[in-house]
Amino acid sequence: MTEPGTGSDLQAVRTSAKKRGNGYVLNGSKTFITNGQHANLIVVVAKTDPKERAKGVSLMVVETDDAAGFRRGRKLKKLGLDAADTSELFFEDVALPAASLLGSEEGQGFVQLMSELPQERLIVATHALAMMERALELTIVALAMMERALELTIAYVKERTAFGKKIIEFQNTQFVLAECKTEATIAKVFLDHCIGRHLAGELDTATASMAKYRITDLLGTVVDRCLQLFGGYGYMDEYPISRLYRDARVMRIYAGTNEIMKLLIARGL
Numbered sequence: 001m002t003e004p005g006t007g008s009d010l011q012a013v014r015t016s017a018k019k020r021g022n023g024y025v026l027n028g029s030k031t032f033i034t035n036g037q038h039a040n041l042i043v044v045v046a047k048t049d050p051k052e053r054a055k056g057v058s059l060m061v062v063e064t065d066d067a068a069g070f071r072r073g074r075k076l077k078k079l080g081l082d083a084a085d086t087s088e089l090f091f092e093d094v095a096l097p098a099a100s101l102l103g104s105e106e107g108q109g110f111v112q113l114m115s116e117l118p119q120e121r122l123i124v125a126t127h128a129l130a131m132m133e134r135a136l137e138l139t140i141v142a143l144a145m146m147e148r149a150l151e152l153t154i155a156y157v158k159e160r161t162a163f164g165k166k167i168i169e170f171q172n173t174q175f176v177l178a179e180c181k182t183e184a185t186i187a188k189v190f191l192d193h194c195i196g197r198h199l200a201g202e203l204d205t206a207t208a209s210m211a212k213y214r215i216t217d218l219l220g221t222v223v224d225r226c227l228q229l230f231g232g233y234g235y236m237d238e239y240p241i242s243r244l245y246r247d248a249r250v251m252r253i254y255a256g257t258n259e260i261m262k263l264l265i266a267r268g269l
Contacts, residue, residue: 001045001113002032010045010113011053015091017046017060017101024048024101026060026094029073032254036087037075040064044091045113048106057109059102062094069094080246117256118208122198124255125211128219129191133184134244173229180222187215206268213261216251223248 006012015028026046030036042062049056064070073088103112168174194211197203227234227241234241252258 002030004029004031010110011057013045013047013057015044015046016050017044017048017058017096019048020095023098024060024096026062026069026091026096028091030089031073031087032076033087033089034084036089037072037085042089043102045109048101048109052107054110055107057113058106059109059112060096061100061102062091062096067094079249080243081250114205118203118205119198121208121212121255121261122194122203124251125191125194125208125215128212128215128248128251129184129187133188134240176225176229180225183218184222187218191215204268206265209256209261209264212255213258213265216248217258219248219251 001010001013003013003015006014013028015026015030017024017026026044028044028046030044033039033042040063042064044060044062046058046060047056048058062070069092071090071092073090076086076088078086102109191211194203194207197207223241223245227245230239230241233239234245236242256264
């Protein structure tokens with residue numbers, strides 16, 4: 001979907017699929033494509049009618065093996081999520097058969113995309129909640145480790161301590177973890193509700209957008225609070241909380257930015 005100059009506004013894509021003979025010729029470029037370095041079957045969002053916006057969008061299926069004019073660009077360097085590559089793709093006069101059009105006729109692409117985006121956003125919300133819970137687990141473990149380190153330090157210097165208390169005993173630490181646990185639990189209940197509606201075929205775009213926006217926003221807040229409790233160690237790569245902090249940031253951007261989620265929710269008011 002995404003192009004260098006087009007992100008959330010899918011109606012403004014510039015990649016084109018023009019009819020030629022019994023098929024199409026595909027031209028354009030894409031960026032931020034997950035697994036772009038490996039995929040050999042790619043569904044490309046393209047304009048079959050450049051005069052139209054949403055009604056001019058179609059989905060074209062491209063088999064990349066030996067496809068003349070197809071080229072993979074850079075494997076982009078990211079802040080996190082290193083398990084999956086994110087890449088640029090280029091299409092220069094790629095000849096496609098008529099059967100490459102996904103659907104029975106041109107102009108169905110926007111509707112096809114919108115019908116699947118609620119599920120994608122629900123997947124992102126599920127991932128966000130799992131990361132939130134993991135962040136809380138890591139924080140509790142880290143506090144236990146810091147408590148042990150504090151005990152060893154006290155034994156070594158005979159009297160050193162942090163104001164005479166264990167870190168976990170500070171009211172601030174207890175309140176932060178209580179807030180995070182409460183917010184994560186509430187988010188989990190809402191997510192379970194959304195999953196139930198999705199399985200019943202009743203999940204609407206606005207509700208899926210609420211889950212994606214709220215839980216990914218909350219993820220950023222919770223992981224930030226948890227990292228703070230780690231102190232300097234939380235900023236070090238060797239601690240998992242640091243990687244969670246990096247990986248959490250992109251969730252407010254992909255599958256539609258959270259600002260776009262708010263627009264979708266507002267349209268249903």
